[in-house]
Amino acid sequence: MAQLAATEPLVVTNLGASRRSLAARLWSQPSGRAGLIILAVMVLAGLASLAGLVPDNPDAQNPAATLRGPSAAHLFGTDQYGRDVLSRVMAGTVLSLQTALLAVAICAVLGTLGGVAAGYFGGVISSIVTSVADLIFAIPSILLALAIVSGLGAGWQNTAIAVGISYTPIFIRVVRGPVLAIRNADYVKAARVLGFSRRRILLRHVLPGVGGVLAVQVTLALGWAVLIEASLDFLGLGPPPPAATLGLMVSDGTNIAGIAWWTLAFPAIAVVLLVLGFTLTGDGLRDALDPSTANS
């Protein structure tokens, strides 16, 4: 706890000092820069797919051109139904990104609310929130997601809900610590003495203090959400088959990789790039926010 009290104000001042220099510091780090570049490529590919800028309709079957290797007409080849793998990977990237964004929105909001409540109010609220978090934590996340998805039915929104709930305890833990330290910081005590409303103190004084920690955690959580979401799709618990999910493509590709490696390789590479992009950016962000961990 002493350690937290010592490091957190540092994070606060760094974030407040200058936003431009934070972006510059992120860019100046090899991991941050690599992550941002990878993410830019993936997001652009996704946006292109949304705008209809794809080589082919991702669901259009072509019995005359099944399992063709990579060529000028089909850069990533075609699958067992003659569908263009590049177009499907682009569509899958969109699905992965939107699922991850919704999932992380859910766990960031729930986790921040829970973490701030537990850290700021303490007492009974804190014990209730932390025991619920411990409970969710004790059920391995993929099992929890499995139960939720099989209950709510298949669909990307339900996958996102499942992933969001299972990641909430981590946000609670990550937010609670700094809030505990900030609660007793002089500027928060001063705000209390000045008679500011509880809402104003929480929103304007406490919440900005956890901004840095939250930013890092959100970025890392996005990578993790992509990973779990793709695993669920791989197990057949995501959107049903005609949907172009990266997990399903890897699953289908595994069976025919011996005769058509491209059906496995390209969707797998897309998953890896998405996860790596977020992980690298999160690492870079953490180092950029906290100079003491740089180079470690």
Added chain:
Amino acid sequence: MTVEQAGARPVAGRLAAGPTASRGQALALRIATRLGKAVLTLVGVAIVVFVVLRILPGNQITASLGVNAGLLTKAQYADLAHFYGIGKPLPQQFAQWAGALLHGNMGVSDQSGRTVTSLIGAALPVTLELAVAAMLIGLVLGVGAGAVAAAAPGRPADRAARVVALAGLGVPSFVIGSGLVAVLAAVFHYFPSSEGFASLASDPWLNIQQIFWPALTLGLGIGAAILRTTRGAMLDVAKQGFVRAARGRGLQPRLVIIKHVLRNAMIPILTMSGIQFGYLLGGTVVVEQIFVLPGLGRLLLTSVTGADYAVAQGVTLVFALGFILVNLLTDVLYAVVDPRLRA
């Protein structure tokens, strides 16, 4: 650090008779509190799992009859509900299930007709073996490569280790597993199959062949996470005064790394290993599916998708129990590794 300990020693010596007893009591109290919390968490998990599975649409009747369940008359439906024990209110059902559970009776699988305890009994050794093997691979790779990387930061070995660690973190286990299966099939014409899974007792050599690849799949991800933690923690410790003092006294660099740096970096490594074990349990679902191992993960997947409630409840409880036990073990190991935490 050393100064602090040297200063503390005379105090401990003077009160030697008293503190040892109370210190033992304190440790016992700590373990008792942790045990109590663990039991409470387990009860909580049992309730949550029970309720979640009951909220899900579909029940044993629809699971066994499918769409034909709609053809049942009200009386037939009530009879079947009574047969499956799902007609009563939820609290009563829970009390019945929990009561039986305390006697070691976890119910009967609706799909196979076998008892849940026998299904879990058959699947548990497979998953346990897989988990232990994966953890061993992860620890050896992670701590070994992490120590090598931290011994010479910035050197080629360190850079290589960091790149490999990032790759291990970025590549999901289902991608590693799928890739391995594809390569094994193409190169060795080896196809995983549920037929003829050999237990460690019946055919050790075949069993090791069957467990090795899935364990490696899981171990690589764990190893990557442990590598990063090991390297970071060791670099932190290496900055401290007592390490410089040890080097200054002319101790062998390898001895300094192992006895001074690594030993003091064990706490974060242990914490990360505990966390990774949690992921490992979830990972077995995916990997057992890919490599067709008849373990708990596959049992869970088939029972959840097949609405086989008794089995799904039992397996989830076993998973949660494993997770809680490992957390307890991690806590106890903290005290073993770091004498300062024994008080």
